[in-house]
Amino acid sequence: VSLVLTGCSLLGRDALLTVLQVPAQAWGGASAYLTVILLGIPLTMLYNMEAALLRAVGNSVTPLLFLLFSSVLNVGLDAAFMGPLGLGVRGAAIATVLAQGISAVLGVVYILRGYPELRFTPRQLGAATRRAVTSMFWAGLSMGLMSAIYNLGSVALQSSINALGSVYITAQTAARRLAELYFIPGGALGIGVATFSSQNLGAGRRSRIWQSVKAALAIYFVWWVFVMAFTFLLGGAAIRGITGSTDEVIISNALLYLKISAPVIPPMAVLVILRNMLQGIRHTVEPLLASGLELVGKVIFAVWLVPVRGYRAVCFCEPTTWVVCFVFILLAVWRCRGDLRDAEKI
Incomplete structure (x- = not known):
């Protein structure tokens, strides 16, 4: 789903900026920022999935800590990329995606090590599990x-x-x-x-x-x-x-x-x-x-x-x-x- 959303969003990027009536002088920066943010959709969805899994088993503190870590890291990377490195608006987007990506990777490691009940193999995806996944997909689609x-x-x-x-x-x-x-x-x-x-x-x-x-x-x-x-x-x-x-x-x-x-x-x-x-x-x-x-x-x-x-x-x-x-x-x-x-x- 994240790959489909990323592809469709990138294809419709310029049309979106046109609909938004972005001023000509801001078009370049807006396009650069949006491109990087859209490429980061899979990382954003990965973090959201990890946070939902942890909340579902009663752990709401760890997703918050990962989010706080990501936010502080984002601010620091913003200062570095937009300041000394001179990457401008594109740098702000890279900082956001990179901070989310690091948080998502840490979430994967944490879940694999601390919650074996949340790990599965393709062999375990039987008919009952497929029905559960289908149910979750439609519920998630509705909320999305x-x-x-x-x-x-x-x-x-x-x-x-x-x-x-x-x-x-x-x-x-x-x-x-x-x-x-x-x-x-x-x-x-x-x-x-x-x-x-x-x-x-x-x-x-x-x-x-x-x-x-x-x-x-x-x-x-x-x-x-x-x-x-x-x-x-x-x-x-x-x-x-x-x-x-x-x-x-x-x-x-x-x-x-x-x-x-x-x-x-x-x-x-x-x-x-x-x-x-x-x-x-x-x-x-x-x-x-x-x-x-x-x-x-x-x-x-x-x-x-x-x-x-x-x-x-x-x-x-x-x-x-x-x-x-x-x-x-x-x-x-x-x-x-x-x-x-x-x-x-x-």
Whole structure:
């Protein structure tokens, strides 16, 4: 799968940059960066598979340590490749892929040495195992499509932002860097809930699934309080540090995005966690429909609202789609609420 994705992505690279309306002066750097990142898809997928395997057997600490190691290594390689070695934007991409690759190789060694139950040979792939692999493939494809649909919407929105000019591109890039940090706990909690839900579904302890959802939402709420305080008290200083700019137009537009998005994080948190929970209990259609709604919302903003209303429409795009999808996912969970109760013992 990773090889197919890499090949198709490389073939469609220039078309993607065209759709994104990348400015001519940035085309060379964007193309160089994207090429290296796409070549690293197999390494990224290998690490993700290793992390999922370790979480499935109850070890969530080691994948985190590998990720921290990879992040620190990435920063160090960035400084070396973009500084003394003078590789520019391409160097940043090489640093990212190399850091991921080293982390993935360490993960393979760790699993082979510490978890013999996760090792297998072709001889062990009998009919029952093939059925399990097929089931996992379709479950994984569903979750992958959910993420892909979401990112397609982001691509459509980015295209409309690029058409607004370099000032808004810089402001949005800086704001998204901070926003992505805000959203990281949600993604991690969502993966945790999906894993926990599938484990308890298999163990016949479905009532515990809802407990994990409530715990994840409580953790995210505490994080959201911190995010709000940081955004409104230190957001401006953070944006200046990220951009290295003193242009108040850039700073104010980046802050506008954060101040509109941050208060609407709670519905997004519910959406992400419930969507993953549904995936974990084999309800794959509803999360895909929610992601589809998000895609439609972003396309509507990108095609009709951003060209008319400008950057303010960009700021309201995601919060609006979050609220719409939040309502939809609540209805979906209510519809399958019976699957979250333990079967009655006879």
